[in-house]
Amino acid sequence: MRVFIAEDDASMREALAAALGASGYETTEARDGANLLELLEDAMSDPGRCPDVIVADVRMPVLSGFGILSALRRAQTNIPVVLITAMRDPSMHTVAVRLGAMGFLQKPFGMEDLLSAVRSAFDHHRAADRLAGLDAGGHRRSGEGARVNGASDAGGSRRQ
Numbered sequence: 001m002r003v004f005i006a007e008d009d010a011s012m013r014e015a016l017a018a019a020l021g022a023s024g025y026e027t028t029e030a031r032d033g034a035n036l037l038e039l040l041e042d043a044m045s046d047p048g049r050c051p052d053v054i055v056a057d058v059r060m061p062v063l064s065g066f067g068i069l070s071a072l073r074r075a076q077t078n079i080p081v082v083l084i085t086a087m088r089d090p091s092m093h094t095v096a097v098r099l100g101a102m103g104f105l106q107k108p109f110g111m112e113d114l115l116s117a118v119r120s121a122f123d124h125h126r127a128a129d130r131l132a133g134l135d136a137g138g139h140r141r142s143g144e145g146a147r148v149n150g151a152s153d154a155g156g157s158r159r160q
Contacts, residue, residue: 002027002028003055003118004028004030005028033065036063036068037063037068053079055118073099081100082117
């Protein structure tokens with residue numbers, strides 16, 4: 001399974017990648033949401049390179065986790081997203097769910113919680129895709145998805 005990680009804190013990004021990699025996941029790391037969309041745009045040309053799940057920090061410079069969710073929704077791309085945050089605002093979970101996040105983890109969290117959230121998002125996504133008739137990249141089989149790069153940051157771009 002391929003997991004794209006968007007986290008502006010390099011040590012946290014590396015820890016997430018190490019935990020996922022040790023559990024057999026193939027990871028691609030992005031330094032922020034905009035970088036993730038660039039990597040995703042490249043991967044969309046080859047369904048074999050598309051992520052199965054995205055793990056993204058809520059608060060990042062340039063493009064937030066909420067901005068990523070909004071860009072994916074506009075592009076009609078159904079890749080599941082697990083958001084992570086250090087913010088203690090209870091309304092963030094509500095916003096995340098409303099925007100389509102499949103999981104939401106409050107920092108600090110255990111790596112077992114991360115692995116469980118990623119697996120759950122993937123399993124839910126696969127079941128939903130089978131019902132909706134979507135391909136491996138989360139696009140409707142009858143047409144191509146929209147571009148995801150260059151999206152505005154609807155969720156703000158404040159740092160953690």
